[in-house]
Amino acid sequence: MISRMEESELYVFLVDLHALTSVHDRERLARGTLEAAADFLALGLDPDKCIFWVQSDVPEVCELTWVLSTLAPMGLIERCHSYKDKVAKGIVPSHGLFSYPVLMAADILLYQAEQVPVGKDQKQHLEVARDLAQKFNNEFGETFVIPEPAISEQTATVPGLDGQKMSKSYGNTIPIFMEGKQLKKRVMSIETDATPVDDPKDPDNCNLYKIMNLFATPERMKEIHDLYVNGGLLTVI
Numbered sequence: 001m002i003s004r005m006e007e008s009e010l011y012v013f014l015v016d017l018h019a020l021t022s023v024h025d026r027e028r029l030a031r032g033t034l035e036a037a038a039d040f041l042a043l044g045l046d047p048d049k050c051i052f053w054v055q056s057d058v059p060e061v062c063e064l065t066w067v068l069s070t071l072a073p074m075g076l077i078e079r080c081h082s083y084k085d086k087v088a089k090g091i092v093p094s095h096g097l098f099s100y101p102v103l104m105a106a107d108i109l110l111y112q113a114e115q116v117p118v119g120k121d122q123k124q125h126l127e128v129a130r131d132l133a134q135k136f137n138n139e140f141g142e143t144f145v146i147p148e149p150a151i152s153e154q155t156a157t158v159p160g161l162d163g164q165k166m167s168k169s170y171g172n173t174i175p176i177f178m179e180g181k182q183l184k185k186r187v188m189s190i191e192t193d194a195t196p197v198d199d200p201k202d203p204d205n206c207n208l209y210k211i212m213n214l215f216a217t218p219e220r221m222k223e224i225h226d227l228y229v230n231g232g233l234l235t236v237i
């Protein structure tokens with residue numbers, strides 16, 4: 001996403017309204033918003049080369065969410081897997097959590113986004129946005145751009161410590177600014193397979209390998225791949 005600053009008009013926002021589906025503590029929400037902003041800046045986002053804001057600072061997104069919700073068929077929203085996944089993870093079900101895809105559609109359509117960088121798990125929500133845009137355009141005239149997904153194969157699905165999708169909601173992330181013993185504890189908790197250390201392994205089934213592949217150089221990943229396939233102790237530096 002950061003590379004897109006140089007090649008397109010990039011819009012990036014902090015989703016504090018979405019966070020309300022699981023965070024109701026005011027101080028925690030405010031702190032989380034600031035921390036998320038710091039994360040983006042630390043990763044190289046340049047506010048001078050993009051539009052960077054907090055979601056709730058634009059109240060029109062809530063207005064559009066309501067308008068789109070009156071057009072959204074129940075069956076379309078009920079088919080979204082994210083709601084069931086989050087409830088299964090222990091997040092308390094609510095109307096906000098259920099209608100999450102409609103708010104996401106408003107986030108996209110309000111700014112006439114042409115391309116939306118998403119992971120594979122969010123592609124379905126983008127399809128909802130496309131469906132709602134087409135339905136609105138058919139009923140009221142050409143208004144919204146029909147967005148296209150921009151999915152990077154390398155980061156289509158970012159694995160968490162437990163091998164599932166990485167998400168703060170699931171508690172399986174590695175915070176960028178975490179230090180010392182806490183960071184070590186998180187890293188050492190990454191789930192791996194039960195294959196003995198010296199036995200050959202299948203990199204495609206190793207969570208640690210998948211996480212390393214997100215940021216290690218191709219040369220380093222080749223070394224790690226050969227070590228996994230041939231068997232041996234892996235030391236990550």
